Each structure stands twice: as structure tokens, then as C-alpha cells.
Amino acid sequence: MQTKPSTKTNSEFFLVLKAHLAEYLNKPLLNLGFILSLAIATSTLLCILVLNHASEQQYQAANRGLKSPVSFYIVANSGDNISRHDFSHLKAQGFYQLAPIHLFGKTLASGKKISFRAIDILPLVLAMPKSFTTHHINLSSKYAKALGLTLNSTTDINDAKQITLADGQSLKVNYNQINDWGKVALVDLPLAWQLFPDIKGFSHLMVTAISADEKARLAAALPEYLSIQEDWSLEEREGFADALHLNLSALAILGFIVSLFIAFQAADQAWQKRGELAAKLRLLGVELTSILKVMLCEALLLTLLASIIGIAIAFALVSILLPILGITLEQLYQLRQSGHFQWHWLYSLWAFAISAVAVFLALLKQFRLISSAKIALTARIVPQPFNYRASAAIGVTLLAVFLLWPEVYGQNSWHLLMIKYGLLLIASVALLPNILSYLLKGMSYFTRSFRVKFVVKDARQQVGRRYLPLAAFYLALTASISAALMVNSFEKAFTAYLEQLLSADLFISYNPKQKNKVEAWLKQQDDIDEYVLFKQTVAKYGNDTLAVHALMSAKQQNSLLFKARSSKQQATGQFSCYINEQLSLKKGLALNEQFTVEQGLQQLTCTITAIFYDYGNQGYSVKIPLKAQEIPLSGWREHGFGVYFKGRNNLSTAALAEQLGLDNEQIFLPEEIKTMALAIFKQTFVLTQAIAFVLLIIACFGLFLSANNLELARKPDLHILSSLGYSRIELFSHMLMQWLLLAFGVLLLSWPIAGLLAKALVAKVLPASFGWSMPLVLDIAPFALTSITGLLILLPALAIPLYKLNVRASLS
Incomplete structure (x- = not known):
């Protein structure tokens, strides 16, 4: 069958x-x-x-x-509040898009400051009745925790808790889990007027979507003491x-x-x-x-x-x-x-x-x-033996494509930049075995020791066999070094930027009622070299909003870190201005160009005479080296004074705040701001560094897997060495030295390639993707630390399998 x-x-x-x-x-x-x-x-x-x-x-x-949803704001030029009469008058003219807001602060019994935002809270109550109420203060759990208040969860919104102010007044509070409003307590406007009779009118008016014609009509209807501030x-x-x-x-x-x-x-x-x-x-x-x-x-x-x-x-x-x-x-x-x-x-x-x-x-x-x-x-x-010629041909071809690839710029071109420099990285991987082979050939001429020369020549014969794990290690090491260079450059550049930007010894902020007292104190101090007023408004450039700063002093101009400056003399009577790098890159603006910003019906035309670094800022900024009253814009908001002392200052900020009647948060020391800013911006690269470190571990894991089996595949060669009297330790040293020589060659190639990649990241990819660039800082520390880290992970990954490799037992 x-x-x-x-x-x-x-x-x-x-x-x-x-x-x-x-x-x-x-x-x-x-x-x-x-x-x-x-x-x-x-x-x-x-x-x-x-x-x-x-x-x-x-x-x-x-x-x-x-x-x-806010198109712009209406604010009082003097810094005072907008009266209810002004609001009613504008409403009567048909401007139904207006929404009043009042911002104010109080002191808790614990001494901490609490900020309030009084708004028409009814829409929130209708949308989220379990979270908001018109009858009590609405406080988010995150803000309450920051204020040191004890949270007791309740399922009944009417079962409100209480907080006590410094003057003994008790307020009923509704805790919720909505943290989107930030560090502010929400309160309904009528309730705010009832609880706090001392607050009058509104801080500002929000204006929702409005047509250009209606905006022009609103600007014409505003009293002279009110102005439009762009959002x-x-x-x-x-x-x-x-x-x-x-x-x-x-x-x-x-x-x-x-x-x-x-x-x-x-x-x-x-x-x-x-x-x-x-x-x-x-x-x-x-x-x-x-x-x-x-x-x-x-x-x-x-x-x-x-x-x-x-x-x-x-x-x-x-x-x-x-x-x-x-x-x-x-x-x-x-x-x-x-x-x-x-x-x-x-x-x-x-x-x-x-x-x-x-x-x-x-x-x-x-x-x-x-x-x-x-x-x-x-x-x-x-x-089959490793084909060095094919590898070299592929590497040279990719390198030629990289060199012939045109330079591309623009906000949306960073993907092409990444592809271009990816070709450089792949080309270096393809050329790696040839470079290692010639490097080891050259090294063999620098020693007369037979054993060392034998190790080097034997290592050269193993380049093709060990190419894949070495290529993985090379890729991981190059990526890690370039990431470390980028982070190091960022830290150095951003630290220098902060040192220059925060060159004042003290910053004092104030509200309009506190200004006279603060300025009087500043005038009385003999140890103060100069104090500078910081002012800012908001204007439009096309459809984009930008911050306009008035540079009131030479010290403010010196606090800028310039990327480029014009050498041309400015004509008399013309405005000059400095723009931040983000605005220059995004809008393609260059030095000596005419630049016009709008603010309602007002316009300002100036000549760009400098471009300054503005690390981390996601917006656009213009600085004008003239006093604010000379600039044809309105809606200026005073942020405070920058104080410069003649000598070393040991002033206590807490004592000064108590003397001037200010909150502790209104007085800033530059060193504290620097520490906080660096801590925040380091978060940007935490994941980059973590992934780069993981890449090194993965590559060394591959070497760990490969070392034992690659050496066992050389049994005839190792058997000859064993027959010649090599002990297990000598065989281990022989194999480990070869791997380390190859790793050293990988290290030598990874340094220049990592430098080129880091240069491309900070000078080309960062501006195209994040909007700002930085100079590359080529310190030895990132190279050395990353290389040492890679070698420290590499050593046990190679030593453990090689040491356990009992060649005599494997060959018997």
C-alpha cells in the first residue's frame, strides 16, 4: 500500500x-x-x-x-480697575462679547497668600454642577495642597469646608478636582463683591471672537483711559x-x-x-x-x-x-x-x-x-568572508548623497535635516569595518612586541566576524555622545543667557497702589547704583501676537544675549528694535529690515538692529531701546523694578517685604530664579538622556550575547593557542584585548561623527523644530563621561562570557 x-x-x-x-x-x-x-x-x-x-x-x-476663545483684553492704562459704569456703557452700545474679570489676593491665617479670580461662574456651574458652585469659593485640590490646606473629600457640594483669612474672616470653600485654572481660587463676581466690599469694578474685560469691523468700532468707543491689549x-x-x-x-x-x-x-x-x-x-x-x-x-x-x-x-x-x-x-x-x-x-x-x-x-x-x-x-x-569592498562602496555612496544633499531651512524642514544626517550616520556604519581594519593595520606598525602585534593582527582578522555587534555598539555610543553634547551645550548656553538676563541684584514687583512706596524707598538707598523699570505691552504682527518691551536703561540692553547685531548707524528720528530669535526664524526676518507691529488702530514701524537669544520662550518678543512714553503704543503694564547695588548686598528679602508691605512672592533674587529655570528646562532632555543610556545597555547586551558564541566559532584558532601553552587566563586576556581594541576604534570614529550630529541638532534641527538655536559647546566632559559609561557597561558584558568560556572543555 x-x-x-x-x-x-x-x-x-x-x-x-x-x-x-x-x-x-x-x-x-x-x-x-x-x-x-x-x-x-x-x-x-x-x-x-x-x-x-x-x-x-x-x-x-x-x-x-x-x-x-479670548480675542483680546480691555485694560485700564493707569493700572487701576475698570468701573462698572464703563462696563455697562460698553454693553449698552451692543458689545455683548465682553466678559468682566477681577483678580485680587488675600492673606490666610497661616500667612500664605491666596489668589482669587472673580468671574461669571454660572457657565461652569451648569457644565459641571458637581465641581463648581456660585455660593462658595471654588478651590482646586492641587492649589489647596500648595496652600497647606487640609483636604476632606465630600460628595455633597453644599457640605462646604471653611478657610480663615488673616483678618479673621471665614470663607466657605468648595474643593474640586479641576486643576486647569492653575493656582487661583474661583469665585462668582456677585459673591466676591459681597464677601470683599473693598474690591471695586473689574481688573480687565475679556473679549471673545469679534470681527475686525466690530473691533475697530470698540476701539473707537473706548474712553481714553482704557485700551486694547492683545491676547x-x-x-x-x-x-x-x-x-x-x-x-x-x-x-x-x-x-x-x-x-x-x-x-x-x-x-x-x-x-x-x-x-x-x-x-x-x-x-x-x-x-x-x-x-x-x-x-x-x-x-x-x-x-x-x-x-x-x-x-x-x-x-x-x-x-x-x-x-x-x-x-x-x-x-x-x-x-x-x-x-x-x-x-x-x-x-x-x-x-x-x-x-x-x-x-x-x-x-x-x-x-x-x-x-x-x-x-x-x-x-x-x-x-562567506566579509565583503569589505561592498561595505566600502555602500558607505562611500551614502556619504556622497549626504554631501550632495542640499541644505534646507524653515520651520517644517527639520524632518529632511534628520534624514540627511541619518545618511551620514548610516554611511559611517557601512565604513566602520574598513576604518577599523586600516586602524588596526596602522597600530601593528607601532609595536615591536610579538605578542601585542599578534593580538592586533588577529583582531584585524576578526573585524568582519564581529561587525554586527560592534556596529550596534557604535550606533548607541554615537547617539549617546551627541545627546550628551546637546544637553551640555544647552546647559552652558542657557546658564550664560540667564547670567546676562538676570544681571540685576534684586527684582521687586508691585501693584499700582504699592509703586509710590517702593520707588520712594529705592530713592532713599545710598548703596543702590541704579534701579530700572520693566514695562511690557502686547501687539500684533500679522496674525501673530508678540510681547513688546521698552528698554528703559543701558543695563537692560546689556542684559540681552545677542545672536547678531547690525553695524549700520541708525538714522535720526527712526525707531530701532531688537527681535528674538524665534521671531526671526519663523518669519524670516533679518537685520536692517523694516518691521511694523499693530495695536488696535496704532502702529509702530522700526528697523531691526539686533537679534537676541530667548531660550525656552515659545512666543515672539520685540525690545525697543527707548522709553515707553516715546513709543506710539498703549496698554503698558509695569512688572516691577530691577535693582543694581554698588557693592555686595546682604539685604533680607523677608525684612524688605515687611518694610514695604509687599508679599514675599513680590521680591525675587536672581539666583533663585536661575535655579528654578534650569531645573524646569532640564526636563526637556530627561527622556533624551534616558533613551540614549538605554541604547548603550541594549548594545552591550548584544555584545554579551555575541562574545561567547563568536569566540566558540573560532575553535580551530583558539585550539592552536591552547596547544601552544596558552592558559585560560591568557586566552581570556587575548580575546578581551582584541574586543577592547575594536571598541577603542569604534570610540575614535564615534567622537567626530557625534560632534557633527550634535552640531546639526543645536544649529539646524533645534531652530527648525523648537524655534531657537544655541552654540555648540565642545567640552571634553560629555565625550569622556559618555565613553567611560559605555566602556563600564561594555567591560562586564564582554568579560563575563569570555571568562566563563572554557576553551579546553569546549574543544575536547
């Missing part, structure tokens, strides 16, 4: 399946490393994709709210947040590539034995389709395993990193998110797709080999 073809095919399939399974069980560490490298490749990219998606989902409502347009913050996400995505893709190098190397090593098995099965008559089916099943199972493990790793990483990203977005861009991570079904599909790509790329060489005719002609697969 003949065997059915289907039965024969099934038996062959199960035979090959058992053989593959036996190979996995026979080499558990190698194959486990292969699976883990696939999982790490999946988790690296999946983590950032999930991080970005989860973060975007959480601040999606904030993004929708970035376009402010900030916040839409740009969404773009900056997206730029941060895209930067993280670029690092994640780099991590994915590093992990793929390791996975490809692990697959290649794991296939050495299985390739011989497949060749023997083909010689015994097993059909190619049976082997291919088993390999497809193997790829599917590897994809599932990599997806599951990758999801577990990514879930843990996202749970840690999402709150950190939330802090960054809230501090820098005021985009609030909860920071709590929830799994989405889409993430599982992403994980499977990423794992499938990783498995396909890792096993591509094996599928091509098993499908070739060579597999049926020999029972032993002969490893």
Missing part, C-alpha cells in the same frame, strides 16, 4: 519541526538571547509610539483649547509638543535599528547549526516546502513571543516615562495630562507589526539561503 503524498508531507513537516525544536533546546542561551533581542527591538520602538500616542490622547483636550495666541505650543514627540521617535527608531543588529547577529549564529541540519535534510530528500513551512511557523511563533515580551517591557517603561513626559509638557507648554497609562487595543497590533518586521529582517538571510540551490549541494554551509 502506497503512502499518500499528504501523509508523507505531514511526516516530513513534523520531522523538521522536531529537529528545529531540538536545536532550540540544545542551545537555550543562544536562542533565548535571539528571542530577547527581538523583544527588545519591539519594546524600544513600541515604547515611544505608545508614549507619544498615550500622551497625545491625554492632552488632546488641551490641544483643542490651545486656540484661545497671546497659543497654537504654536501644539507644534512644539509634536516636535518633542518626533525627537523621541527618532531616538526610538535608532534604538530599533541597534536592536535589529543584535537580533540579526543572534539569528545568524543560531542558524549556523540549523543551516547544516537543513542541508542534510535536503540531501536526504526532504522537500524544500516542508522546511519553509517549519521556518514560517518558527517566524510566526517568534513574532508572537517577541510581541508578548515586548509588550510587557514597553508597558513597564511607559508607566515610568509617561508621568515624566507629562511634567515636561506641563512645565514647558502648559499642556496638562493625567500621567495615568491605559492600554489601548491598537498597541497590541503595533507590537505584532513591529515584531513581524524585526523577525522578517532577522531571518531574511536564512530564507534566502534555504531557497537557493547551494543548500542542496553540500552538507556543510561554508561561511
Whole structure:
């Protein structure tokens, strides 16, 4: 009775399946490393994709709210309040878009200051009746905690708690979990007038969407003591947040590539034995389709395993990193998110797709080999020597494309910049084996010691064999050094910027009623060299809003850190102005150009004579070196005085605040502001540094997996050394020295490439993505610290498997 073809095919399939399974069980560490490298490749990219998606989902409502419903404000020029009569008069003329607001502060019994915002709170009560009320003060839990108030949760909005002011007045408070209003207590306007009879009128009027004609009619109807103050347009913050996400995505893709190098190397090593098995099965008559089916099943199972493990790793990483990203977005861009991570079904599909790509790329060489005719002609697969010429040709071609790639500028061109410098990085990876080979050849001429020369020449012979793990280490090290250079440049440049910007010894802010007392005290102090008034208003440039500052003193002009200045003499009677780098880059403005801003019906035309750095500012700013009363704009708001002492000052800010009747928050020391500003802006690069460090760990993990198996693959060579009397320690030293020589060569190449990448990041990518640039600071510290960190991780990753490698036992 003949065997059915289907039965024969099934038996062959199960035979090959058992053989593959036996190979996995026979080499558990190698194959486990292969699976883990696939999982790490999946988790690296999946983590950032999930991080970005989860973060975007959480601040999606904030993004929708970035376009402010407020078109502009109406303020009193003198700094006083707007009367109820003025408000009623404007309403009677048909301006129904006006909404009154009053801002004021009080002191609690504990001595802490509490800020109030009195508004028409009825819309909030109707929208969220469980959170807001018109009968009590509405205080968010976050602000209450900052004030040191005890929170007692209540389910009944009428069951209000009480707070006591310094004058003994008790106020009923409704606590809620809505923290979107910041550090301010909300109160209904009629209730505010009832509780605090001393407040009069309104601080300002908000104006919602209004046509240009209606805005002109409103400006004409305003009394002379009222003026229009433009509102900030916040839409740009969404773009900056997206730029941060895209930067993280670029690092994640780099991590994915590093992990793929390791996975490809692990697959290649794991296939050495299985390739011989497949060749023997083909010689015994097993059909190619049976082997291919088993390999497809193997790829599917590897994809599932990599997806599951990758999801577990990514879930843990996202749970840690999402709150950190939330802090960054809230501090820098005021985009609030909860920071709590929830799994989405889409993430599982992403994980499977990423794992499938990783498995396909890792096993591509094996599928091509098993499908070739060579597999049926020999029972032993002969490893092909590394093709240095092909590698050099690829590297030179990519380098030529990089050099011929045109320079691109503009706000939306940073993706092209990233691609261009990505080509440089890939070209250096392709040229790496040739560079290492020539470097080791040159090193062999500098020693006369036979043993050292033998180690160097033997290391040169192993460059091709060890190329993949070394390339992964090179990519990780280069990315880490460039990230460290960028962060170091940022810290140095931003510190210098703060030193110059906050050059005053003391800052005193005040409200209009406190100004005379503060100024009188300043005039009486003999140890004060100069005090400078800081004024600001808001104007329009096209559809964009910008801050206009009046530079009242030479010291204010000297506090600016200039990027470029004009050498031309300004014509008499013309206004000159300085613009920040953000405005220059975004709008394409250059020195000596005419620049016109509008404020209602008023206009100011000036010549741009300087461009100054304005790190971290997401808005546009113009500074005019003239007194405010000479500038044809209105709505000036005084922020306070900058005080410059003649000598060292030991003044107590608490005593000064008590003497002048100011709050402690109204007196600032520059050193405190510098510390706070640096702490906030360091948050921008926390994730960048963390991911760069993870890349180093992943690359060294790949070296850990590769070292043992790559050396065992050299059994004939090592057997000769063992026969010549090399002890285990001498063999260990021989192998470790070779790896360290190669790592040293990788280090030498990574330094210049990392410098070029860092230069591109700070001078080209940052302006295109974030809106501001900085000079590159080439300190030795980032190079040395990152390299030492990489080597410290590398040493145990190599030493442990090499030391445990018992060559004599393995060869016996």
C-alpha cells in the first residue's frame, strides 16, 4: 500500500519541526538571547509610539483649547480697575462679547497668600454642577495642597469646608478636582463683591471672537483711559509638543535599528547549526516546502513571543516615562495630562507589526539561503568572508548623497535635516569595518612586541566576524555622545543667557497702589547704583501676537544675549528694535529690515538692529531701546523694578517685604530664579538622556550575547593557542584585548561623527523644530563621561562570557 503524498508531507513537516525544536533546546542561551533581542527591538520602538500616542490622547483636550476663545483684553492704562459704569456703557452700545474679570489676593491665617479670580461662574456651574458652585469659593485640590490646606473629600457640594483669612474672616470653600485654572481660587463676581466690599469694578474685560469691523468700532468707543491689549495666541505650543514627540521617535527608531543588529547577529549564529541540519535534510530528500513551512511557523511563533515580551517591557517603561513626559509638557507648554497609562487595543497590533518586521529582517538571510540551490549541494554551509569592498562602496555612496544633499531651512524642514544626517550616520556604519581594519593595520606598525602585534593582527582578522555587534555598539555610543553634547551645550548656553538676563541684584514687583512706596524707598538707598523699570505691552504682527518691551536703561540692553547685531548707524528720528530669535526664524526676518507691529488702530514701524537669544520662550518678543512714553503704543503694564547695588548686598528679602508691605512672592533674587529655570528646562532632555543610556545597555547586551558564541566559532584558532601553552587566563586576556581594541576604534570614529550630529541638532534641527538655536559647546566632559559609561557597561558584558568560556572543555 502506497503512502499518500499528504501523509508523507505531514511526516516530513513534523520531522523538521522536531529537529528545529531540538536545536532550540540544545542551545537555550543562544536562542533565548535571539528571542530577547527581538523583544527588545519591539519594546524600544513600541515604547515611544505608545508614549507619544498615550500622551497625545491625554492632552488632546488641551490641544483643542490651545486656540484661545479670548480675542483680546480691555485694560485700564493707569493700572487701576475698570468701573462698572464703563462696563455697562460698553454693553449698552451692543458689545455683548465682553466678559468682566477681577483678580485680587488675600492673606490666610497661616500667612500664605491666596489668589482669587472673580468671574461669571454660572457657565461652569451648569457644565459641571458637581465641581463648581456660585455660593462658595471654588478651590482646586492641587492649589489647596500648595496652600497647606487640609483636604476632606465630600460628595455633597453644599457640605462646604471653611478657610480663615488673616483678618479673621471665614470663607466657605468648595474643593474640586479641576486643576486647569492653575493656582487661583474661583469665585462668582456677585459673591466676591459681597464677601470683599473693598474690591471695586473689574481688573480687565475679556473679549471673545469679534470681527475686525466690530473691533475697530470698540476701539473707537473706548474712553481714553482704557485700551486694547492683545491676547497671546497659543497654537504654536501644539507644534512644539509634536516636535518633542518626533525627537523621541527618532531616538526610538535608532534604538530599533541597534536592536535589529543584535537580533540579526543572534539569528545568524543560531542558524549556523540549523543551516547544516537543513542541508542534510535536503540531501536526504526532504522537500524544500516542508522546511519553509517549519521556518514560517518558527517566524510566526517568534513574532508572537517577541510581541508578548515586548509588550510587557514597553508597558513597564511607559508607566515610568509617561508621568515624566507629562511634567515636561506641563512645565514647558502648559499642556496638562493625567500621567495615568491605559492600554489601548491598537498597541497590541503595533507590537505584532513591529515584531513581524524585526523577525522578517532577522531571518531574511536564512530564507534566502534555504531557497537557493547551494543548500542542496553540500552538507556543510561554508561561511562567506566579509565583503569589505561592498561595505566600502555602500558607505562611500551614502556619504556622497549626504554631501550632495542640499541644505534646507524653515520651520517644517527639520524632518529632511534628520534624514540627511541619518545618511551620514548610516554611511559611517557601512565604513566602520574598513576604518577599523586600516586602524588596526596602522597600530601593528607601532609595536615591536610579538605578542601585542599578534593580538592586533588577529583582531584585524576578526573585524568582519564581529561587525554586527560592534556596529550596534557604535550606533548607541554615537547617539549617546551627541545627546550628551546637546544637553551640555544647552546647559552652558542657557546658564550664560540667564547670567546676562538676570544681571540685576534684586527684582521687586508691585501693584499700582504699592509703586509710590517702593520707588520712594529705592530713592532713599545710598548703596543702590541704579534701579530700572520693566514695562511690557502686547501687539500684533500679522496674525501673530508678540510681547513688546521698552528698554528703559543701558543695563537692560546689556542684559540681552545677542545672536547678531547690525553695524549700520541708525538714522535720526527712526525707531530701532531688537527681535528674538524665534521671531526671526519663523518669519524670516533679518537685520536692517523694516518691521511694523499693530495695536488696535496704532502702529509702530522700526528697523531691526539686533537679534537676541530667548531660550525656552515659545512666543515672539520685540525690545525697543527707548522709553515707553516715546513709543506710539498703549496698554503698558509695569512688572516691577530691577535693582543694581554698588557693592555686595546682604539685604533680607523677608525684612524688605515687611518694610514695604509687599508679599514675599513680590521680591525675587536672581539666583533663585536661575535655579528654578534650569531645573524646569532640564526636563526637556530627561527622556533624551534616558533613551540614549538605554541604547548603550541594549548594545552591550548584544555584545554579551555575541562574545561567547563568536569566540566558540573560532575553535580551530583558539585550539592552536591552547596547544601552544596558552592558559585560560591568557586566552581570556587575548580575546578581551582584541574586543577592547575594536571598541577603542569604534570610540575614535564615534567622537567626530557625534560632534557633527550634535552640531546639526543645536544649529539646524533645534531652530527648525523648537524655534531657537544655541552654540555648540565642545567640552571634553560629555565625550569622556559618555565613553567611560559605555566602556563600564561594555567591560562586564564582554568579560563575563569570555571568562566563563572554557576553551579546553569546549574543544575536547
